[in-house]
Amino acid sequence: MSASQYLFVGMALIMALLVILVSGRLIVGPTTADRLIALDVINTLVSGIMLLLGAVYDSVVMVDVAIVYMALSFVSTLYFARHLEGGF
Template identity: 60%
Template sequence: MTIQIFLFAAAIVALLAIAALGRLVAGPTIPDRAVALDTMNTYVVGLMMLLAAAYDSVVMVDVAIVYAALSFVGTMFIARYIEGEV
């Protein structure tokens, strides 16, 4: 029963990530697309954490932490590029 709850939550997060993908493609401005990309990265980290809890996988938690750190660095680089500082 518990794994079904985690998988249901993971399916909802996956649908939200697909909606953010739509904003990434259709975003009217570059900053809107950058925010959509950051939102998708956040959803992916949440999805990894939900699946790690559902399948009791410690390795996936480590992967999610590294992905979140790299996502943060990437978002900061994109923001600096948009401002024209890079």
């Protein structure tokens, strides 16, 4: 592995720690909207971790999975928001 790939591994570890930190708000959030915000942040961080590990393991497939994960998390955010505002 080259030097920048070690940096990518360290960054992925820091992002995983941030996911654990943010999931506290997911548990104790006073309202449902707080929990949804924490879930949105976790989705963004996890897609960042997927991008980093795709570069570390030299697999472009992981980056494709990250793209699909971003699109699906966007759809699920819209769905939960629609549920929260009491639409359909």
